[in-house]
Amino acid sequence: xxxxxxxxxxxxxxxxxxxxxxxxxxxxxxxxxxxxxxxxxxxxxxxxxxxxxxxxxxxxxxxxxxxxxxxxxxxxxxxxxxxxxxxxxxxxxxxxxxxxxxxxxxxxxxxxxxxxxxxxxxxxxxxxxxxxxxxxxxxxxxxxxxxxxxxxxxxxxxxxxxxxxxxxxxxxxxxxxxxxxxxxxxxxxxxxxxxxxxxxxxxxxxxxxxxxxxxxxxxxxxxxxxxxxxxxxxxxxxxxxxxxxxxxxxxxxxxxxxxxxxxxxxxxxxxxxxxxxxxxxxxxxxxxxxxxxxxxxxxxxxxxxxxxxxxxxxxxxxxxxxxxxxxxxxxxxxxxxxxxxxxxxxxxxxxxxxxxxxxxxxxxxxxxxxxxxxxxxxxxxxxxxxxxxxxxxxxxxxxxxxxxxxxxxxxxxxxxxxxxxxxxxxxxxxxxxxxxxxxxxxxxxxxxxxxxxxxxxxxxxxxxxxxxxxxxxxxxxxxxxxxxxxxxxxxxxxxxxxxxxxxxxxxxxxxxxxxxxxxxxxxxxxxxxxxxxxxxxxxxxxxxxxxxxxxxxxxxx
Amino acid sequence: xxxxxxxxxxxxxxxxxxxxxxxxxxxxxxxxxxxxxxxxxxxxxxxxxxxxxxxxxxxxxxxxxxxxxxxxxxxxxxxxxxxxxxxxxxxxxxxxxxxxxxxxxxxxxxxxxxxxxxxxxxxxxxxxxxxxxxxxxxxxxxxxxxxxxxxxxxxxxxxxxxxxxxxxxxxxxxxxxxxxxxxxxxxxxxxxxxxxxxxxxxxxxxxxxxxxxxxxxxxxxxxxxxxxxxxxxxxxxxxxxxxxxxxxxxxxxxxxxxxxxxxxxxxxxxxxxxxxxxxxxxxxxxxxxxxxxxxxxxxxxxxxxxxxxxx
Numbered sequence: 001x002x003x004x005x006x007x008x009x010x011x012x013x014x015x016x017x018x019x020x021x022x023x024x025x026x027x028x029x030x031x032x033x034x035x036x037x038x039x040x041x042x043x044x045x046x047x048x049x050x051x052x053x054x055x056x057x058x059x060x061x062x063x064x065x066x067x068x069x070x071x072x073x074x075x076x077x078x079x080x081x082x083x084x085x086x087x088x089x090x091x092x093x094x095x096x097x098x099x100x101x102x103x104x105x106x107x108x109x110x111x112x113x114x115x116x117x118x119x120x121x122x123x124x125x126x127x128x129x130x131x132x133x134x135x136x137x138x139x140x141x142x143x144x145x146x147x148x149x150x151x152x153x154x155x156x157x158x159x160x161x162x163x164x165x166x167x168x169x170x171x172x173x174x175x176x177x178x179x180x181x182x183x184x185x186x187x188x189x190x191x192x193x194x195x196x197x198x199x200x201x202x203x204x205x206x207x208x209x210x211x212x213x214x215x216x217x218x219x220x221x222x223x224x225x226x227x228x229x230x231x232x233x234x235x236x237x238x239x240x241x242x243x244x245x246x247x248x249x250x251x252x253x254x255x256x257x258x259x260x261x262x263x264x265x266x267x268x269x270x271x272x273x274x275x276x277x278x279x280x281x282x283x284x285x286x287x288x289x290x291x292x293x294x295x296x297x298x299x300x301x302x303x304x305x306x307x308x309x310x311x312x313x314x315x316x317x318x319x320x321x322x323x324x325x326x327x328x329x330x331x332x333x334x335x336x337x338x339x340x341x342x343x344x345x346x347x348x349x350x351x352x353x354x355x356x357x358x359x360x361x362x363x364x365x366x367x368x369x370x371x372x373x374x375x376x377x378x379x380x381x382x383x384x385x386x387x388x389x390x391x392x393x394x395x396x397x398x399x400x401x402x403x404x405x406x407x408x409x410x411x412x413x414x415x416x417x418x419x420x421x422x423x424x425x426x427x428x429x430x431x432x433x434x435x436x437x438x439x440x441x442x443x444x445x446x447x448x449x450x451x452x453x454x455x456x457x458x459x460x461x462x463x464x465x466x467x468x469x470x471x472x473x474x475x476x477x478x479x480x481x482x483x484x485x486x487x488x489x490x491x492x493x494x495x496x497x498x499x500x501x502x503x504x505x506x507x508x509x510x511x512x513x514x515x516x517x518x519x520x521x522x523x524x525x526x527x528x529x530x531x532x533x534x535x536x537x538x539x540x541x542x543x544x545x546x547x548x549x550x551x552x553x554x555x556x557x
Numbered sequence: 558x559x560x561x562x563x564x565x566x567x568x569x570x571x572x573x574x575x576x577x578x579x580x581x582x583x584x585x586x587x588x589x590x591x592x593x594x595x596x597x598x599x600x601x602x603x604x605x606x607x608x609x610x611x612x613x614x615x616x617x618x619x620x621x622x623x624x625x626x627x628x629x630x631x632x633x634x635x636x637x638x639x640x641x642x643x644x645x646x647x648x649x650x651x652x653x654x655x656x657x658x659x660x661x662x663x664x665x666x667x668x669x670x671x672x673x674x675x676x677x678x679x680x681x682x683x684x685x686x687x688x689x690x691x692x693x694x695x696x697x698x699x700x701x702x703x704x705x706x707x708x709x710x711x712x713x714x715x716x717x718x719x720x721x722x723x724x725x726x727x728x729x730x731x732x733x734x735x736x737x738x739x740x741x742x743x744x745x746x747x748x749x750x751x752x753x754x755x756x757x758x759x760x761x762x763x764x765x766x767x768x769x770x771x772x773x774x775x776x777x778x779x780x781x782x783x784x785x786x787x788x789x790x791x792x793x794x795x796x797x798x799x800x801x802x803x804x805x806x807x808x809x810x811x812x813x814x815x816x817x818x819x820x821x822x823x824x825x826x827x828x829x830x831x832x833x834x835x836x837x838x839x840x841x842x843x844x845x846x847x848x849x850x851x852x853x854x855x856x857x858x859x860x861x862x863x864x865x866x867x868x
Contacts, residue, residue: 133825164589164827292721296822299639381608383597456641473724474638475650476814504721504812505822508705512713513720 072255673750695744
């Protein structure tokens, strides 16, 4: 009996010690600041421009992409990745902005010597933080460690954490250098540039640049917002400002290696936006497409979804005013035509008269009004509500914050077939976003009949897209079959009869199943690339994800 | 006996309550949040916390959860299956996991017993050597490796079993995970059975039974096996723990839609309610098994039953 009491006391003590450990750690910086500075203030080295430049110049990004990752990733040429945003002239953003990144070890060494003089130190030590949820970040950071040690003689300590821990550390600014990534929400550089706009998002708040902020103000809400060419030039300039000042160090753009059955064609990959499986041709007897997915379906409610996999399945079942064609340009879908006012502030969409929901109710403009208001509803707290404000829908922000009633949101149903959107500021990429599930319609009557269970089972779903969700085996398999009431059913006949998504978290098992012919589409992990690169179905695709190093200039202990 | 069982059930309930508390506490210390989307601003995150009641103090949340739980409400998922009731999410996967696990345990125990008995009877023969090799392999090679080997050789090369779970061929899909999971119980059971059996067979009462002229089959089945089983039942607890942890990775390899995969995803994404529910289910299964084992123990060995009734 006695030992139990002792054990309990020991536990309690340990917990107390744990708590006090936390508080004393918080008070350390104050006490150490009072002592004579025998070691360098860690933040100071990251505040030194020459040091930051030396770090960037000594990274051989091509080696990282081609020898370390080998999955179709490419070396970064700037903050904004390639092949996802196109300017008013139709050219890829990167083509206009050019390559802003250099690899020059000699210059790096020179700058490092200057940094040493400026800071009065003999050498540098850095801590490099990365996540272990996937294997690429670890490999990349090990390569960077090697490069910095060999090229600059810097001591590099690697710190590995799970993704959520890494994000928590970066949000709290308790890290030195962190490898992080961003995926675009829409096809415009703004989706990246906004990250470093002052006080925009937690873990980039180590860096502020007035010149950068001013350029973005001008481009997004100011004098150049309505002029696509000037706006584009401002964004190119802003990127150059932040790269010249090394506010961040771009590293690589994500590729993805896949196995796709050569009998399958027509899967559209969109670097900014949702991949489309709507028009896939399957040259097999049963016309069934079997896709292995490495992340499970999270929700069929398109207003609360945040992940690519869920968006793909929602796009099969519903659809937007527009869809993206193979060149990622918006073309008519549920709207048969649209007009944009001369000042670019009013969008009038004419809905298809033949589009019907699967319960027979015709599509009306109110389905969009209701859906967009729900997306913006402070009650719902959709994680994607921000996207209404991103395209500058009138009053989106005020309604989302509860300052104005939802009726004030800039959307209205002029009649059953005419849906009008009013913007505060013109937005060049608004049309492309109409293909994004957050903007899909929702039938008010159906929703109100289901409310809390909406989209949670097959009975709680309504369809207007080319497919219906026919078998929902949670945690495992999601089957979609053709929607007989689809307005374009005749044209849809040539595409896959059935699409089956199977959740397999082990890529090796999925790849074996592909080899057996039971699975048509598999995403490979990096370690499987060498094993499968000679398979006729092996493909690599570039993704919109850009990986960068954040160099924390405001380290908190 | 019923008094003893009642007492054990009460202790089990207390243990489970303590487990929920510790789980809640540990999740509170876990870094990150369920809303990890990098696109969220601090203000939005705060609003989401308020919406789901995560901004409340620890004990308020804990008591709220506990009272809801007594009514059978395990809360809603934040990430895995947004806003869906966790109790509904668990039903399907739990059934699958229990079936695979029970089959694996049954298969492993039966083969393990057979191997152990055979090894004991043919002490120091090739059967004995085989038994030792199997138990060393089974104990030292993790279930995950067996699963990968099975998927590759039996599933891919020979094509005898499906590599990935197929809900249209459930029994065939269970074969791979079942064998992979059976390895560890088989190894442990055969090792213990062999040692116990050799011990029992050398005892005086067996000599007496033999002297009575009882047939070899009856000697083993009726007299020796019963006493051999007692120590083996004691190791069923640890075996079950092995099985539960092994099932998480085995399910992953074969794409089995069980609770193991769900729990791993839930932990990674800080889906608090799902994590607690899964961990709770695992603990409850373990505690219930231990209870059953204790009761079985009493049935098989009357001495224990008598001693316990006396206390």
